[in-house]
Amino acid sequence: MIKAGIIGSTGYAGSELVRLLQGHKEAEITWYGSRSYIDKKYSEVYQNMFQIVDDVCMDDNMEALAEQVDVIFTATPQGFCASMLNEKMLEKVKIVDLSADFRIKDVATYEEWYKIEHKSPQFIEEAVYGLCEINREKVKKARLVANPGCYTTCSILTVYPLVKEGIIDPNTIIIDAKSGTSGAGRGAKVDNLFCEVNENMKAYGVATHRHTPEIEEQLGYAAGEEIKINFTPHLVPMNRGILATAYAGLKKDVSYEDVKAAYDKYYAGEKFVRVLDKDIYPQTKWVEGSNYVDINFKIDARTNRIIMMGALDNLVKGAAGQAVQNMNLLFGFEEWEGLDLVPMFP
Amino acid sequence: MIKAGIIGSTGYAGSELVRLLQGHKEAEITWYGSRSYIDKKYSEVYQNMFQIVDDVCMDDNMEALAEQVDVIFTATPQGFCASMLNEKMLEKVKIVDLSADFRIKDVATYEEWYKIEHKSPQFIEEAVYGLCEINREKVKKARLVANPGCYTTCSILTVYPLVKEGIIDPNTIIIDAKSGTSGAGRGAKVDNLFCEVNENMKAYGVATHRHTPEIEEQLGYAAGEEIKINFTPHLVPMNRGILATAYAGLKKDVSYEDVKAAYDKYYAGEKFVRVLDKDIYPQTKWVEGSNYVDINFKIDARTNRIIMMGALDNLVKGAAGQAVQNMNLLFGFEEWEGLDLVPMFP
Amino acid sequence: MIKAGIIGSTGYAGSELVRLLQGHKEAEITWYGSRSYIDKKYSEVYQNMFQIVDDVCMDDNMEALAEQVDVIFTATPQGFCASMLNEKMLEKVKIVDLSADFRIKDVATYEEWYKIEHKSPQFIEEAVYGLCEINREKVKKARLVANPGCYTTCSILTVYPLVKEGIIDPNTIIIDAKSGTSGAGRGAKVDNLFCEVNENMKAYGVATHRHTPEIEEQLGYAAGEEIKINFTPHLVPMNRGILATAYAGLKKDVSYEDVKAAYDKYYAGEKFVRVLDKDIYPQTKWVEGSNYVDINFKIDARTNRIIMMGALDNLVKGAAGQAVQNMNLLFGFEEWEGLDLVPMFP
Amino acid sequence: MIKAGIIGSTGYAGSELVRLLQGHKEAEITWYGSRSYIDKKYSEVYQNMFQIVDDVCMDDNMEALAEQVDVIFTATPQGFCASMLNEKMLEKVKIVDLSADFRIKDVATYEEWYKIEHKSPQFIEEAVYGLCEINREKVKKARLVANPGCYTTCSILTVYPLVKEGIIDPNTIIIDAKSGTSGAGRGAKVDNLFCEVNENMKAYGVATHRHTPEIEEQLGYAAGEEIKINFTPHLVPMNRGILATAYAGLKKDVSYEDVKAAYDKYYAGEKFVRVLDKDIYPQTKWVEGSNYVDINFKIDARTNRIIMMGALDNLVKGAAGQAVQNMNLLFGFEEWEGLDLVPMFP
Incomplete structure (x- = not known):
């Protein structure tokens, strides 16, 4: 203990x-x-x-x-x-x-x-960037783990395999992310009052949000080059959950199976990343309270782009859950110890 | 297994x-x-x-x-x-x-x-009425357990000790209950559509709700006589949670400590019933996802009545959680096996 | 102008x-x-x-x-x-x-x-207590109008005719009120943050809320004697709306028609008070954004009590709308000038 | 009349x-x-x-x-x-x-x-496509008006001036739109139940939503050529409101003032289109219940793209309000007759 x-x-x-x-x-x-x-x-x-x-x-x-x-x-x-x-x-x-x-x-x-x-x-x-699915071995040996941001965990895991496999052009990536309000913290601010957030939706930090360079750095490692992306966060009237909708231009002529294979290559053995069945898109409620990230994609042949979607609970896989996962790696515990949480629905 | x-x-x-x-x-x-x-x-x-x-x-x-x-x-x-x-x-x-x-x-x-x-x-x-905290020993020997209703579990546990101890007049009991919408089930009805429930509140089943006789029967056993109460359920724009606010006339001149002692007599050893500290009133979010019932009360000397409040998660202690608790009793497992759930907040 | x-x-x-x-x-x-x-x-x-x-x-x-x-x-x-x-x-x-x-x-x-x-x-x-439907003539001649509270407007209008007509025993009145969060104001407090209010419900100010003596005073005038009631407010995860559920013991053997006639006696000519059809209970969403108060009742012969329900928009009839209505009376304008608002649904 | x-x-x-x-x-x-x-x-x-x-x-x-x-x-x-x-x-x-x-x-x-x-x-x-701000003169003479879709009204008005003025490359347009649930109608479907929508968010109709060709056709007229775009709608737990976040590559080196001038060229005289002050981004709640569309933009020099945002009430400017506006044009009434609605906040 x-x-x-x-x-x-x-x-x-x-x-x-x-x-x-x-x-x-x-x-x-x-x-x-x-x-x-x-x-x-x-x-x-x-x-x-x-x-x-x-x-x-x-x-x-x-x-x-x-x-x-x-x-x-x-x-x-x-x-x-x-x-x-x-x-x-x-x-x-x-x-x-x-x-x-x-x-x-x-x-x-x-x-x-x-x-x-x-x-x-x-x-x-x-310091090791503690995105466990990508840096697992480095985390195990670290003294200091930089636990990733909530938006970044969701964004990176959603597009990582396709950058790594050269399927998409990383400089065309646009990430439109939506977050529940717990991401804004428990500080007493007018903007986060119930009546200001409820029945409302807005973008914020447009072109200036701090998670942007974090995503760029990590995806840049996958791409093997420096990249620039667009990232826009939005505030949604719900407590928990992030949904990232990512768009990118395809570099290759790929089929559904090709892209699915790319995701499976990286995530097939990952307990906490669930690539959903074809045409089933992630919903934040399906991962609420758990450490899962749900991911899927759709190829749009008309525009030669791909739409990738990822959902997680910003307080679990987007913060505390991943922190515990990192602790488990640091101390040689089972990676899912304390994280065997079934999502709560509804 | x-x-x-x-x-x-x-x-x-x-x-x-x-x-x-x-x-x-x-x-x-x-x-x-x-x-x-x-x-x-x-x-x-x-x-x-x-x-x-x-x-x-x-x-x-x-x-x-x-x-x-x-x-x-x-x-x-x-x-x-x-x-x-x-x-x-x-x-x-x-x-x-x-x-x-x-x-x-x-x-x-x-x-x-x-x-x-x-x-x-x-x-x-x-059939044994499966309100575990009250009928524990009978449940252990049962073949058939009637798992209590969501409103009834909340209502009965909130007022039971004061009826049993003769502190309140059971025929003056008025229970004003509020429930999240999961209690209405997953059937496709216009009344339960998001846009009909959200930003809205209503009473329903006024003076006719089916949980009324169930509460009356169980509290009647505690009172040692047949009783009649008022019970009014309300629909609230949230997924989970029941809050019961119960009112009753006092039969005795009692202090805070007297009433607290009555609650403690029945619940001090109960893992799933939490009688809160003085002047802290139950909130449904504090028990969400868990098998807890949070309870407290306030004496109103001006009107010689007492206000009792109870909160639970209608799908857990109000349904599935209590069903598992009953199963645990039936098979001699630890009563909290599978139910050691920490409430999720926010 | x-x-x-x-x-x-x-x-x-x-x-x-x-x-x-x-x-x-x-x-x-x-x-x-x-x-x-x-x-x-x-x-x-x-x-x-x-x-x-x-x-x-x-x-x-x-x-x-x-x-x-x-x-x-x-x-x-x-x-x-x-x-x-x-x-x-x-x-x-x-x-x-x-x-x-x-x-x-x-x-x-x-x-x-x-x-x-x-x-x-x-x-x-x-100062004239500006509950227009009851004090209309006095308001017209006033210099100083005390605009009623949100809970009080809803509570008083809901039970007033039955007190005035001696149908209910005023000292048995129990009002269980539920309010949207705009009633808590725009001050930056942790308790009113989105994540604290959303998916949550609680009672507050139990037996101590300041609207209690206001209701007692006004209903006391109707009763012709000093009275004491119970009033319990609750916070609900919605922006606007108050629902008051009131309980009282019947002093007479009355039918639905008797009680309906009592309400009609006071409200039949009132534009902003709508006594709903039999067995249709008020919903806050049906008055949202408007100056209406929707009211109805149900006799419970089993307990010899009556349940009365009223709904209004706390910011309109519960505050600003009634203030404008009072201004209209003060200056001799049409009483509904500026208040001809159709409730917005959904 | x-x-x-x-x-x-x-x-x-x-x-x-x-x-x-x-x-x-x-x-x-x-x-x-x-x-x-x-x-x-x-x-x-x-x-x-x-x-x-x-x-x-x-x-x-x-x-x-x-x-x-x-x-x-x-x-x-x-x-x-x-x-x-x-x-x-x-x-x-x-x-x-x-x-x-x-x-x-x-x-x-x-x-x-x-x-x-x-x-x-x-x-x-x-048939005249009834987007009043763009086809006003044609509508006046029409017999049959095709009232635009909710997403399309929001999307087109948000990007129209920049396409028309050749500031953005129309084939790079990506529109990520978020809608309240009233857009799904009042049909009784499990997917639209309160408990399925509340505390949840999802994309749907990805790359296949029917508003796509409508947006493409209208923006194509502005561009003077056939265009292909990406459009992704999302369901948000609120009753009303659409927020469209649109991304496009810049064709020219433009300043904030240049882009603002392009918007003003088309909307300065428009009552129902409000281009917000610099760095103030649209929120759906600010237009709720009204016929306004709020619009703004942000240039991202790092990626040479522009982010455009628009918000409207899907049932008003996105449906019934625009229909009334079209009726007003058809019959020669003041264009804002019946539509002089102040947004309701909160």
Whole structure:
């Protein structure tokens, strides 16, 4: 049984980590960090945990925490993890950072898109981008895992095989993504009030969203070249779920079977990636509460483009679930331990 | 490992049974019965089960099923179970009936409220009303369990201790209940279309809802006399969850502590009933996806009444979860096996 | 054409006043007051008003405003109107106060329930409680109208005729009310975030909600005696709409026709109160966006109680619509001017 | 005062026509046609119309109706209008067809995408495509108006100026559209049940949706050549609203001001098209209940593409509102008569 500490356990992603780790047989949470609720009972912040979690919220002291646990999850705002991290800490404890601090290899790109200075660029090189299905072997040996973003996990897994196999032209990729509102966090903002979001839909961060360079970098590795894409996120009146609809020009004359084979090549053995049957398109509700990503595609011969679709639960595979999956890889547990969750419908 | 069959596995309650039993260590489903989808893959009816359930839907042949399994769940319309049941079947297999057929001891009352003839009244006497927290010992010895209704489970558990302890006058009980729309089932009706339910709220079945006599009978046992109550259900634009707000006149001059002690007397040892801290009122989202019932109360000295509130997930503790809990009692498993579900928030 | 000023025009009730007055032929808004958005274009605060309202937000200076307009609407927090009001102001301008400051005649009751000191109790006596259907003639002659609360308008209109006619025992009244989330205002609070409200339902302010004494006072006038009732509000995941389900013991042996006649006696000539056909129960969606209140009832002979139901749009008849209706009465306009709104469905 | 008849008045688009025409000063409805509810009171089918519409539903006899009214709206399934229409009818009455029967000039294209035979191709040529902002003058002289689809109105208006001005390459256009569920109609289908749509999102009709050729034809006229585009509709858990996010490659090096000028060239004088201020993106809620289309765009210099966004209410500007606007043009009324609706927020 390993010990886990969560910095930022009272945000939505942090609270989902708490939910998932209750069912994990090899890990227990011993530190519920929170900036806003220190000394308050965790179950008073999240009443669903009443009589399940009896602990009291601790502060966000990562230094102290590193002495006491085997793994730290940082579910914190951008910049926090980078500002706290040091070599001594990394020698004592594995770190899974749910923020963007160590996702992007080029520090200038990070600073340009995030508008903050990176406080520990010396660790960027060794950090492993924790998209388990793609970087599994590297994660196993890592000390520091950069847990991917929610939109990025969905977007990359949806198009990765077709970039890798040279079926689509990566510079024609356009990703139109739609997210439930839990992705916006638990901060009290007018824009996220029920009455502002309900019965409403909008695009935001158009041509400027920070997940763009993350997708470009990872798909660029698959393509073997630098690429530029369009990525547009939208806010949808639902709690959970991301649906990514991706478009790209075909480089080859391919059949349904060809493309299906490309997906199967990478995902046939993957428990958490489900390539659906022909003409069945992903729905976010079909993966809600689980660590699955559902994927499918449609070739449009009229325009010589392909439409690819992927759906996941932004708090599970898009955040806390993938973080647990990374922890499992780091410690040699079964990869699906604590993640054997059946999607809840309706 | 016992074998379970589900008649009506493609309704919402049936599909929730399927979800819960995936995580049960002592039972496996070997028969996915369905009237509408015979020979279709179950995962094509509920795509969330893709790559999880590979079985094909069978018919609703309860006779044949009884030969093959240890327990049958009937998640079927009223009248079905009563019309199929016979002594031979009961000698071979345990039955948990999620319909109302065996919940009400007085067959005339059943026929009056349900407007159908009861086809096997000879089994009503032996059927055990499967409200586990109250009838646990009887369930353990039963052959036939009448799984309680969703509204009734919530309503009865919310007021039971105060009736039993003589704190409230049972004939003054008024229960105003609110339910998510999954309680209306998966049938294609205009009234349950998204655009009719969303951004809308209504009462229905006012003074005529069939759960009324079921609540009256069970609370009557607690009161030691026949009682009459008011029960009004409402439809709420959410998928899951029932909130019951119950009002009653106080028979005694009681303090908060007195009432709390009454609740604790019955529920302190109950895993699935959570009496919340003072002035924290139940919210349906705090129990979503789990088998919990959250309960609390407020004394109104001005009117000498007490307001009692209870919340549960209508598909779990209100249907499939309680059915599994009953199965666990029937077969001597740990009562919470397969039900150790942490509520999902948000 | 009269001139209207709104203090608090950037809250939800204030913005609904703006919407309604766009269609009013006899009044125009010349002052869009706002504490938070001074000097900002109104249409930047409410983008639905883009190219419709070109004005800039003014401050909340009620003194200055009184010099410039014929009527002031105060859609402000409790205490504001009472703290600003003076005799000179009332000599110049009619005031429709949407807060609770002048609704309750007994200042001690006000101060007890609202936990604030009343700053101008000298005006309480002359203020007219602006429930138009009941106090129409008094409103016409008023200088200061206390616009009723949303829950109270719905609750009072739903039970008023039966109290007035002595059909029900007023001290047995229990009102279980459900409201959309716009009633909670546009303030940035965690409790009102989309993810906290959506897929959730709860009671709040149990036995302590401030609309209780307001309902008691008004129904007390109808009963001819002081009364005590139970009132429990609930939060529902929808933007607009209040549904009040009221219960009371019958004092007489009455038929459907008797009760219907009582309702018709008071409402047959009322444009905005619709007593529905037998066994058709109110739904909030049927009045959305309009000034209607839909009402119906069901006698429960089993318990000798009656269940009364009422539905309205909390921002229209429950706030801004009734305020405009009051303005129309104050200035001798057609009572439905600007309020001839057809409910929007779906 | 002209007389209007509606065939299909009990669908969602038909009922919205009923709502809008209540407020029209020059037209009154004298025929509420319905296939499913003949002889039933209209207000029993749509209770929001209680005490507003007293009429009884008539049948769908278009021949008889043509004798009695000045204009017929056909809010009917594809094929109905084409199968009923004849020359005599057109000599007596103006027709606004809300179905797709006369939208597409090439009958083969119609039959291929709609999978039905066109029963009166002889009228296709004279039918005017009723996108008022673009074909205003032609509509004024028409006998038969093909009212555009909801997705198509939104899509075309969003990209039209940039195609017309040669700023974008029309064959690179990709339209990712999201619609509320009222677009799916009031038919009782499992897929449109509340619990299936709520908390869910999906693409449908991928590469095969029937609005594709309609968009291609109209934008082709603007481009001066035949074009092929990608169009993907999505279902969103809200009642009303369409958001179209369109992507296209830039043919020229343009600035924000250049593009804004192109939009202004076509829309500056248009009451119902609002090009928003820089960096303010359309939200469906800002146009709900109104006839507005909100539009904006963002140039992405990194990819040399432009992202265009448009939002409308699918039942108003996307169906009934535009139908009324067409009627106004046909009869020489003010174009905004009956359509001066302020969007409702929240």
